[in-house]
Amino acid sequence: MRGMADLLVKLYGLPPERAVVGVDVRRALPPEKHAVGAWVGTMFGPRWASEGSVAFSGHPIGCHIAIARVVRPGPASPDPGEPHSNGVLIGFACWDATARGFFGPEGVADAWRRKGVGAALLLQCLHAMRAYGYGYAIIGGVGPKAFYEGVVPVLEIPGSSPGIYQGLLR
Numbered sequence: 001m002r003g004m005a006d007l008l009v010k011l012y013g014l015p016p017e018r019a020v021v022g023v024d025v026r027r028a029l030p031p032e033k034h035a036v037g038a039w040v041g042t043m044f045g046p047r048w049a050s051e052g053s054v055a056f057s058g059h060p061i062g063c064h065i066a067i068a069r070v071v072r073p074g075p076a077s078p079d080p081g082e083p084h085s086n087g088v089l090i091g092f093a094c095w096d097a098t099a100r101g102f103f104g105p106e107g108v109a110d111a112w113r114r115k116g117v118g119a120a121l122l123l124q125c126l127h128a129m130r131a132y133g134y135g136y137a138i139i140g141g142v143g144p145k146a147f148y149e150g151v152v153p154v155l156e157i158p159g160s161s162p163g164i165y166q167g168l169l170r
Helices: 032-044 046-056 116-132 143-153
Strands: 007-010 025-029 065-068 087-095 100-110 138-141 154-156
Touching: 007 143, 025 116, 032 046, 032 065, 032 087, 032 100, 046 065, 046 087, 046 100, 065 116, 065 143, 087 116, 100 116, 116 143
Parallel strands: 100 138
Antiparallel strands: 007 138, 007 154, 025 065, 065 087, 087 100
């Protein structure tokens, strides 16, 4: 996280949440913890998987996911007693993972970047934080600053690098 400052986001007066055609963005459910964690670990590494695991421990869960809808021919499920997944995980975002009031990490599969999925996840999480009672959110150790600036008004927090990540075990 060296060289990456934190950003401050005012949560009152946020832009409205966004929809992405063919994608469901929603809060993750407890039985999805291991599937989401495995996907995050494979796509983005063990550190982000650890943060995602912490986000699942909150009440409410602070992990939101993006699922691309998949149309499958035939019956909804080969076994009527089993749930049927109608989508593919393509992104995730967390809040209250590294620290209270922090947004992140967030990641979207390469094929789905620049299609609005990341913005939809970010806005849904920020609205959830506002509903939970936060007035501000911190986006810690920001890499793609231009992405965040394009979605919500942000302020760079002076002297915030390396911030909370100082001394992180590698």
